[in-house]
Amino acid sequence: MPDNQDREPIVIPKPTLDRLKLYHRLLNEVEQKHISSEEIAQRIGTNAEQVRKDLTFLKTMGKPKVGYDVETLRQELEELFGVKKTTKVILVGAGHLGNALVNYPGFENYGIEIVAVFDKDPKKIGSFIGELSVLPMQDIGRVVKRFHVEIGIICVPKESAQEVAEILVSKGIKGIWNFAPTRLIVPNDVFVVDEDMTQSLLTLKHYLEIKKKKIQESHQNAEKS
Amino acid sequence: MPDNQDREPIVIPKPTLDRLKLYHRLLNEVEQKHISSEEIAQRIGTNAEQVRKDLTFLKTMGKPKVGYDVETLRQELEELFGVKKTTKVILVGAGHLGNALVNYPGFENYGIEIVAVFDKDPKKIGSFIGELSVLPMQDIGRVVKRFHVEIGIICVPKESAQEVAEILVSKGIKGIWNFAPTRLIVPNDVFVVDEDMTQSLLTLKHYLEIKKKKIQESHQNAEKS
DNA sequence: AGATAATTGTGAAATAAATAACGATAAAAA
DNA sequence: TTTTTATCGTTATTTATTTCACAATTATCT
Numbered sequence: 003m004p005d006n007q008d009r010e011p012i013v014i015p016k017p018t019l020d021r022l023k024l025y026h027r028l029l030n031e032v033e034q035k036h037i038s039s040e041e042i043a044q045r046i047g048t049n050a051e052q053v054r055k056d057l058t059f060l061k062t063m064g065k066p067k068v069g070y071d072v073e074t075l076r077q078e079l080e081e082l083f084g085v086k087k088t089t090k091v092i093l094v095g096a097g098h099l100g101n102a103l104v105n106y107p108g109f110e111n112y113g114i115e116i117v118a119v120f121d122k123d124p125k126k127i128g129s130f131i132g133e134l135s136v137l138p139m140q141d142i143g144r145v146v147k148r149f150h151v152e153i154g155i156i157c158v159p160k161e162s163a164q165e166v167a168e169i170l171v172s173k174g175i176k177g178i179w180n181f182a183p184t185r186l187i188v189p190n191d192v193f194v195v196d197e198d199m200t201q202s203l204l205t206l207k208h209y210l211e212i213k214k215k216k217i218q219e220s221h222q223n224a225e226k227s
Numbered sequence: 228m229p230d231n232q233d234r235e236p237i238v239i240p241k242p243t244l245d246r247l248k249l250y251h252r253l254l255n256e257v258e259q260k261h262i263s264s265e266e267i268a269q270r271i272g273t274n275a276e277q278v279r280k281d282l283t284f285l286k287t288m289g290k291p292k293v294g295y296d297v298e299t300l301r302q303e304l305e306e307l308f309g310v311k312k313t314t315k316v317i318l319v320g321a322g323h324l325g326n327a328l329v330n331y332p333g334f335e336n337y338g339i340e341i342v343a344v345f346d347k348d349p350k351k352i353g354s355f356i357g358e359l360s361v362l363p364m365q366d367i368g369r370v371v372k373r374f375h376v377e378i379g380i381i382c383v384p385k386e387s388a389q390e391v392a393e394i395l396v397s398k399g400i401k402g403i404w405n406f407a408p409t410r411l412i413v414p415n416d417v418f419v420v421d422e423d424m425t426q427s428l429l430t431l432k433h434y435l436e437i438k439k440k441k442i443q444e445s446h447q448n449a450e451k452s
Numbered sequence: 453a454g455a456t457a458a459t460t461g462t463g464a465a466a467t468a469a470a471t472a473a474c475g476a477t478a479a480a481a482a
Numbered sequence: 483t484t485t486t487t488a489t490c491g492t493t494a495t496t497t498a499t500t501t502c503a504c505a506a507t508t509a510t511c512t
Contacts, residue, residue, distance in 0.1 A: 017469070023429045027408065038489065046410060051471055054491070066477045066489045083429045084436040102327035103424075107384075108408065112428050153431060159332075176438070177431050183252065183333065185271060193434045195427050199328075202420050203337050204248045204308045206378060206402050209418045211309040213401070242499070263459065276501060279461065291460045291507045 018056045021048065025056070026079040029072055038069035088113045090149045092175075094166050095158035096121040096129070096136045099181055103155060104132040116155070118145045122162070139169065146173045153177040160184040167194075243281045246273065250281070251304040254297055263294035313338045315374045316404075319391050320383035321346040321354070321361045324406055328380060329357040341380070343370045347387070364394065371398045382406040392419075 014022070024046045029037075039053040057070070062078045064070040080086055093100055096119050103109075104116055118141075119134045121127060126136050137145070145151065154170040156163055156178060163182035170178060171192055180186055183198045239247070249271040254262075264278040282295070287303045289295040305311055318325055321344050328334075329341055343366075344359045346352060351361050362370070370376065379395040381388055381403060388407035395403060396417055405411055408423045 015469070019430075019433065020426075023426050024410075026429070027423075027426070028410075031409075040489080049471075050489090051473095052469095054489090055470080058491070064490055065479090066491095067479045067487075069489070082433065082436065084432040084439075085429070089432065089435065098327040098330040102323040105323040106424070108425055109428070112425055112432065114428060152435060177435060179427070179431055184256075185249075185253075193431065193438075195431050197424060197427055198252075199331070199422060200333055200337055201245075201248050201252070202404070202422055203334070203339060204251070204310070205244070206404055206418065206420050207309040207314065207338065208244065208307065210314065210377060210402060211307065213418075214309075240499070265459080274501080275459090276503095277499095279459095280500080283461070289460055290509090292458050292509045294459075 014059045021056050029076040032072055036069040037072050085113050088115055090115050090117045090151045091153045092118045092151050093155040094120045096126045096131055099157040101131050117149050143173045155179045157181040239284045246281050254301040261294040262297050310338050313340055315340050315342045315376045316378045317343045317376050318380040319345045321351045321356055324382040326356050342374050368398045378402040380404045385409040
């Protein structure tokens with residue numbers, strides 16, 4: 003039995019993966035039959051070489067003088083991201099954010115179906131969010147089993163996020179979409195995607211800081227000359 | 228007048244900046260007086276060398292055998308991100324998401340104050356979101372001028388996002404926080420941060436796809452042996 | 453006070469990613 | 483049909499980022 007343990011699985015680099023997502027989004031909006039690496043590049047804001055390089059990770063190939071077949075490429079990306087397969091999801095935390103997510107249009111286009119909403123606040127239980135009635139935390143196990151749920155969305159305050167994560171993991175959830183601004187500690191085989199809005203806020207703030215400094219500098223330079 | 232145009236402004240690399248944000252978040256949660264690069268690393272999930280290298284972009288220095296002074300470091304990061312300075316922000320799109328953002332606790336901790344909400348739907352105008360009454364789009368210019376608003380949040384459907392972006396830019400907005408799943412085209416001096424939730428959803432989906440493939444493979448291997 | 457241990461800061465080496473260069477191919481034009 | 487042109491796939495080069503290695507420093511221990 004030869005080398006079995008270390009067969010490298012051709013992992014797509016993270017930066018490439020992030021751009022592939024943008025290509026996917028673009029391809030869904032485009033009308034034409036073919037598209038060139040140059041056009042993709044311009045519309046997502048990168049350069050053609052980058053696009054071509056990224057696409058070498060896929061099977062789809064372009065034709066010289068024509069470009070890539072939009073539909074073929076789109077489908078391969080859909081496949082890559084599993085967009086066609088519907089994934090059942092539960093959401094914990096029936097606050098404003100939870101409400102927004104349940105009502106977010108477009109999840110269905112990505113094969114996400116929120117099947118239940120949970121909250122630990124007894125006052126919220128039984129109330130409706132969209133079409134879904136809020137359930138008590140004890141029901142999580144039952145729902146996960148019944149609907150073969152794979153993903154849990156956490157939108158509770160950061161103080162209870164870890165606790166919720168542990169419950170989800172104990173019920174068999176393998177992917178967590180975490181909206182709480184805290185790092186969750188989970189077993190290795192559980193995948194967490196953080197969606198910390200305060201983090202991107204910092205990007206914006208930082209940009210404004212830099213800008214302010216530049217303006218100050220240019221004033222100083224103007225005075226000197 | 229010698230080299231003035233190309234004085235390099237010691238730009239912090241993007242990956243480093245992203246980690247600095249995590250350090251900042253961590254430091255706000257920590258009780259102790261000092262912290263080592265090793266501990267920071269463990270708690271945000273990286274290695275100590277990386278942390279130390281990142282911190283070379285800051286002025287704060289650690290002490291051998293002691294680590295970094297939590298408060299000093301925290302304050303320098305606050306400064307870097309401009310967290311202390313309150314930035315006035317307007318929000319366009321009074322839907323579920325807009326509602327969630329207005330009610331999002333924790334923005335104030337980051338020096339963000341939403342001063343007004345706008346929507347183009349006449350039915351929504353005058354209704355309340357949190358403490359704020361929804362205003363018509365025509366009022367944007369007035370509010371931006373009156374409150375010296377620098378940042379606009381877009382949470383309208385993707386179809387109207389570009390249009391809204393153009394309005395904001397024309398009124399003098401310099402930073403846009405874009406929740407619509409589309410790429411905005413704006414002048415060079417306007418900074419856009421995208422918060423496309425469907426994108427991170429794809430990350431999760433992709434992970435599940437890979438996982439599924441691995442399971443299949445291991446079954447096949449099991450059969451063979 | 454001197455030895456020991458922990459932990460830093462940083463330059464060098466290794467790795468990863470982006471960009472450039474270019475031959476190959478297919479469509480369009482001559 | 484031949485030539486020209488646009489565009490691809492891929493290899494080479496350059497740039498950016500991470501990891502490694504280790505001297506320097508400071509607290510703690512003997």
